Amino acid sequence: DIQMTQSPSSLSASVGDRVTITCRASQNINNYLNWYQQKTGRAPKLLIYAASRLQRGVPSRFSGRGSGTDFTLTISSLQAEDFATYFCQQSLSTPTFGQGTRLEIQ
Amino acid sequence: QVQLQESGPGLVKPSETLSLTCNVSGDSMSGFYWNWLRQSAGKGLEWIGRLYTSGTTVYNPSFQSRVTMSVDMSKNQFSLKLASVTAADSAVYYCARSPSPLGGDGFFSFWGQGTLVTVSS
Numbered sequence: 001d002i003q004m005t006q007s008p009s010s011l012s013a014s015v016g017d018r019v020t021i022t023c024r025a026s027q028n029i030n031n032y033l034n035w036y037q038q039k040t041g042r043a044p045k046l047l048i049y050a051a052s053r054l055q056r057g058v059p060s061r062f063s064g065r066g067s068g069t070d071f072t073l074t075i076s077s078l079q080a081e082d083f084a085t086y087f088c089q090q091s092l093s094t095p096t097f098g099q100g101t102r103l104e105i106q
Numbered sequence: 107q108v109q110l111q112e113s114g115p116g117l118v119k120p121s122e123t124l125s126l127t128c129n130v131s132g133d134s135m136s137g138f139y140w141n142w143l144r145q146s147a148g149k150g151l152e153w154i155g156r157l158y159t160s161g162t163t164v165y166n167p168s169f170q171s172r173v174t175m176s177v178d179m180s181k182n183q184f185s186l187k188l189a190s191v192t193a194a195d196s197a198v199y200y201c202a203r204s205p206s207p208l209g210g211d212g213f214f215s216f217w218g219q220g221t222l223v224t225v226s227s
Contacts, residue, residue, distance in 0.1 A: 034213040043200055043217035044151070050210040087151060091212025094166055097151040 002026050002090050006098035012106040017078045021101045023071045023088035032091040035064055035073045038100075039084045047086075048073065078103075108133040110201050110218035118195075118225050124188040128201030128218055135159050135182055139204045141214060142175065142186045146197035156207060157184060164207065191225045198222050 003026035013019050023033065031051035036044035046055045048064035051071055061076040075082055083105050088098040114126035128140070142154040155165035157175045165173050169188065177184040188195060199221050202214040 032209055032212060036214075043202075043220050044214070045217075046213055046215050049213040049215075055215070089151075089213070091208050091210075093208065095153040095208075095212065097153075099150050 001094055001096050002029060002092060004088055004090055004096055004098040006086075006088055006101050008101060009099065010102040010104060012104045013078055014106045015078050015080055017106075019075050019078060019103065021073045021086055021103075023066075023073070023098050025069045025071075025090055028068050029090045029092040031067045033064070033066065033071045034089045034091060035062075036087045036089065037082075037084045038087065044087060080105075108203060108216050110203065110216060112199060112201050112218045112221040114199075114221060114223070116222055116224060118191055118223060119227050120192055120225055121190055124186070124191050124195060124199075124223055124225075126186045126199055126201075126221065126223070128184050128186075130182045130184070130203075135177070135179060135184075139207050140177065140184045141202045141204055143200045143202060143214070144195075144197040145200065145220070148194070149197075152197075154186065154188075156204070158207075193225050196223060196225045 005024045007022045033051045035048040038044040047058050047062050052064045063074050065072050085100045085102045087100050109131045111129045118124045136159050139156045141156040145151045157163045163175050172189045174187040201218045203216040205211045
């Protein structure tokens with residue numbers, strides 16, 4: 001299986017901050033990388049697919065970059081509703097997820 | 107917009123078979139891939155397997171020997187059976203739709219709300 005490693009595991013930030021979360025794959029996955037947001041007690045919600053494509057309805061403050069093994073998710077200006085846990089997922093082969101990054105209010 | 111809803115027992119005894127159903131509403135099941143995933147504190151998010159509306163299935167090798175998925179197009183639903191469960195199978199189970207099995211469209215765009223399954227005697 002392809003291992004996905006996210007960093008940091010948790011992050012404290014304030015409304016208005018710019019934050020970046022990193023996801024690293026254990027092998028080249030081209031751009032087959034997807035990002036999800038999960039709030040407590042809810043199912044994950046797709047934010048970004050194919051590394052940089054914004055899912056319909058997702059605010060433009062979310063953006064994704066990367067290819068190969070290294071990827072980032074950036075939130076340009078944090079809003080209150082963005083405090084959640086974020087996961088990356090590779091879709092090159094048997095789907096696997098990162099362990100999550102918990103974004104908390106500072 | 108498509109909606110998915112999991113249903114099934116919340117408590118399963120060790121060594122027995124976990125059975126869940128996902129009801130799909132708001133759109134046809136045709137042309138999409140239908141997945142089961144689970145999430146636990148210990149193992150995070152895990153993909154269990156997927157099926158296509160033709161009935162073709164692909165399972166995660168980690169579950170291959172214990173899992174069966176099936177679809178009932180007439181009822182707009184698909185099902186998961188996981189045999190010989192242990193406490194390690196306790197998790198929130200999700201059903202989800204994807205437009206493609208892998209590649210650039212191999213993402214999970216619609217999810218059910220999830221159902222908690224506890225394995226305990």
